[in-house]
Amino acid sequence: MKKNRKLAGVIFENICRFFTIISLIAVVLILGSLFLKGKGLITWEFLTTEPLDGMTKGGIFPAIFGTICVTVLMIIFALPLGVASAIYLVEYAGTGFLARTIRAAVNNLAGVPSIVFGLFGVGFFILFVGRNIDKVLQTGLLFGQPAMLWAAATLGVLVLPVVIVSTEEALRAVPLSHREAAYALGATKFQVVSRVVLPQSLSGILTGAILSVSRGAGETAPILFTGCAYFLPRLPVVTIPYLNIPMINPLDQFMELSYHLFIMATQSIDAQATRPIQYGTAFILITLTFILNLSAISLRIYFRRRHKR
């Protein structure tokens, strides 16, 4: 009897271990195959030149540039809004009905499928906001068409829950006693938030920002219709008149790594001929998101350890 129970325990443990190992093997296989097939392709030339000969040769520089531009714009949209939202939730809202509703909305927003954000970007940002700006400013069809601005806004909405949740976590990690001490010295609520709570939670907020950049850089569905271009002969850069300073042009379309990979894998005339470039693009994309993710995870571990002490 006792022996059977022990045996059942051993079997159970090993089944769980086995399932964990399968999950890990999946990770290793994905990374390994991309690394093996992609590493030989990564040259300086591949990173810094434009696609040539119908995408069968050349590099992916415009796609890398576009990815960086759109994620920078995205984080400009999402970070202030998300941080302010989290500050309200943690420091001001309490635990009432409104706070619970906001929290439910944040959780729901995190679960909205990315393609729905794509539809929303087209229906709201481009056709509603963009077209109405055009009407008011009398600019013809300048804002009411797919552009980097709207792609970044759509991605910003998508990563908003990531920013909010990680900022919330960071704010909650600040001990209550610090707030109380500041109040006892006569500080107002905003002084407490801005001078005691925020400086201590900066690293947590940074973690959230990095995670959301990595999430935004890897998403494809929201930008399919809101601003991505298959191929652009120019970079989305505009020179400011009189000052001669080049600036990202948010009203231009752009190339993006994940979209580039999608187009080359599914819609190029000769998918086999561009396969090496596809692996190269996938390798660059995954390296980018992994560096971001790893730094976020290690930052979080460091941050938690420091707080436990």
Next chain:
Amino acid sequence: MLSTRGINHTIRDERIILPSTTPPRKEASLSLRDTPLRAKARHRLKLKVQEFFIEKFLFLNGLASIIIIALIFVFLFRTGIKAFIEIKPLQFIGTHIVDFSGQEVFAYIWQPVGEQGKYSLIPLVLGSLLVAIPATIIATILGLGTGVYLAEIASRRVRELIKPAVELLAGIPTIIIGFLCLSSLGTIIQNLFHTTFRLNAFVGALGVSLVIIPVIATITEDTIRAIPDDLREAAYALGATKWETTWRVLIPAGISGITAAILLGMGRAIGETMIVLMATGNAAIVTLNIFSSVRTMTATIAGELGAVAQGSAQYYALFLVGATIFTFTFFLNLVSEIIVNRMRAKLKL
């Protein structure tokens, strides 16, 4: 020491503020208006007004998520509902067509391009379920095992090594999983099972399950670890072995959290776009064969919206499909949210 740093900070700043707004003493003695007391009161008032506006500003930001959810709701349904004006409601189920033998049959076809568009949602919904349900089953088995392993079996060191790896799986862009399904997994599955189509619902389901394994694994682990130690100790005291404790005490105690995780995973599976777009073959067929090519709701939108004229019947129909997906996932999320909240209240976390 963190705490002293925070406090010093405040003290220093208070010292700076007060003298700077207090006028020099010489003037204070001359005029009654600018006594230090009045200046202090004025400063207080200024702070109060400032606080008021800051709170209102933060409040507006806090509402952002609610507003965005509402806007998504309004814009999807407002556009999607117009499909009912352009297309007869019955058409969303099926269309009467004349088949090859000349008989009139009721067919479930999604074929918006053509002389007379056919807008049956049946093949799309079936396609979505044919990918999402197997994906959820696979991910539940693997994710549950991983979650239990991480929570109860693994040692601390092993856990700290494996957990980031599982989290990394969640961080892989879905386009890359889709690309690998398209370029390698499809061929491997075809050679193994000798399927007719290289890209089919099963390949898509395997790809999608990779996305939701981390979701189920992490929530399961969190749930089991959140169960108070009293329950474990009571079970051990009664002579239960580790696996008996886990199987008969911890999993039943955390069943609501695990259910929520599975529902959440299912929501992700239905909403997943890029993997199914690349891996399922994209043929809108009414079938229950898992090795057949299918076309999901998400892939239909992603594949067709780019080439459709704004304001056409197909455009509205695509928004209707989007509204359907949104409704599906909204309810799955809502139910899992309610379950988790109940569990939190029960376990008093």
